[in-house]
Amino acid sequence: MKIVVFAPHPDDEIFGCGGSILKWLEKGHDVHLIYVTDNRALIEWGIRENQLLEECAREYMNLSKDEIAEIALKEAEHVSDAFGFEKNNVYYFKIHDQDAENNIELGVELASEIISDADRIVMPSDHNNHNDHQATHTMAKETAKRLSLKNAEYYVYALYNVLKAPKEKQIKIKVAQYQERIYDLMKGYKTQLCLKDTRMGWKTFKRRRSERFGVFNFGDMDKYENF
Template identity: 65%
Template sequence: MKIVIFAPHPDDEIYGCGGSILKWMDEDHDLHIIYVTDNRALITWGKKENQLIEEKAAPYIDLSEDEIGKIGLEEAMEVAKNFKFPKNNIHLFKFHDQDAINQIDKGKELAKKILIDTDRIVLPSNNNNHPDHQATHEIAKFAAKEMALDNVEFYVYAIYNVLKLPMERQIKVKMVDYRDQLYELMKGYKTQLCLKDSYMGWQTFKRRRIERFGVFKLEDCNLFYNF
């Protein structure tokens, strides 16, 4: 099975579906990952929102956004490699953090090349209050619509909002066997772990038991809150 995972930022693949990625890797599926943005605004946002952990942010605090973005993508490549994604299955759109909403058409065209012969698309939820997550949802869904991927299944994960859908539309993936590995993988995102919320979320990994997804087909577009 070919599975394509859309991550709005480096580390969203871990928080949204990391245990499932490890499980699918063990099942020997053909996994691809798309990192839509570069995390360049991370330190700027952290300063503004009082989210920085000073001692962890110290090596990055005086760097430009271009430099932070470069580091963010380097971290993503290394983490993806540690997930065991083949190099050719790691895709960087390199859109600027906080600007994906202005890159939907370009992202859609880039995504189409990757989605050929795909069986499952894993994407962030619709109705998302984070603009990069909302843009990523639209990039994936609009590309699939234009390609008429009627038989593809969509696994929707929620980070910045919640899954609001009937139980029969949900699937739970057990990740107890993978949470320690996921905890170690997250260490590769040193820039992300400068943020208080990211650091606190990381500490919960060893208690996680499941990951939940909404499961849809293309015909379900706009019939559900999350899709």
């Protein structure tokens, strides 16, 4: 089975479905990972939202956005390798994270070949106030629409919110056996761990027992709040 996971920015693949990715890889599925944005606005956003742990972020404070993006993407490369992804199965769209909503067409263009033969497409919910999450959801869904991927299944994961989907459209994947691994994988995102909420969320990984998804089909598009 070919599974394509969309991550709005590096670390979202761990927060959204890290244990499930490990399980799918372990089962021998052909898993692909798309990093949509490059995290260049990390410091700026952290300061604006009072999320930055300044002592942790000191080494990044005077860097340009281009330099931060370069560091973030190198972290993503190392983490995806530690996951066990084949290098050719990891894609970097390098869209600026605070400008993702203005680059939907670019995202669709870049994603089209990658997901054209996917059996399962995994995307974030758009039910939150992060525009890169909303844009990534739109990119994934719009690409599937244009390619008319009627035989694919669609998994939607929640980030920083509660998944809103009817119970009959939800599944839980048990991931307790991967708690230590996803905790350790997150250590590779040193830049992201300079944000308060990210660091708090990281501490919960050792208690993560399952991951919840909304599971939809092509005909469900635009009929549900998260799809």
